[in-house]
Amino acid sequence: MPALPSVLTRPLPDGAATAPDDGTQQSVQLNLTAGIPAVIALDAGRSLALAVPLGVAGALLAADPLATLVDTGDPAYQPAPGEQRDPMAPTARLTLIANGAIADTTAVVAGIPLELGTGSAAAVEVVVDRLVVTAGSLRAMGDYGSQITLRWRDLRTAPSTGPPPVTGDPALVQLRPS
DSSP states (O other): OOBOOOOSOOOOOTTOOOOOOOSSOEEEEEEOTTOSSEEEEOSSSEEEEEEOOOSOHHHHHHSOTTOEEEETTOGGGSOOTTOOOOTTSOOOEEEEEETTEEEEEEEOOTTSOEEEEETTEEEEEEEEEEEEEEHHHHHSSSOSSOEEEEEEEEOSSOOOOSSOOOSSOHHHHHHSOO
C-alpha cells in the first residue's frame, strides 16, 4: 500500500509504556467508513469526534486514496529515533461531546491515557491503542482502511473504596462515657 510521509504522528516519550487495561475500561473498535471527521459513540450522552486539521489539501487530493498517513501501530510511520516531530504539523485530535455540548479536545497520542472533561471536571479517560488514517478517509466516505481502536472509562463515578460511612457524628461517640 502506498504511503505519504508521516505528518500526523507523535512518538511515545522514551521509556513510556502503553497504559495497561485495568478491567474498568470499555473497548471500541471502529472502521472509519463514514470518513473523517468521525463520531465515536461512548454512551447515551457522550461521544468523541475524531478530526484531523489539515493545511495540506493539495497534497491530500493528489494522493492515492489508499495511501496511509498515520498508523500508530507501525514504527515506519514514526519519526526516526532522536528526531523531533514538526510541532506545526497537523495532528489527529479527539473532542469530547457531552450531551450535545463541545467539551475538551486533545491530540491523539497512542498508548497514553488522555483525560477529557466538561468544564473543570474530568469526564472520561481515553487510551487510543491504534489509529490508522488514509488519504481517502479524509476526502470522502468509503472503506479506505482507516480505523481506530481505543479504550475508555467513565471518570464521573468513583469506585466504592475506603472505610464504610459512619452514621451520625463520630465526635459525639467520643464525648459519651462508656
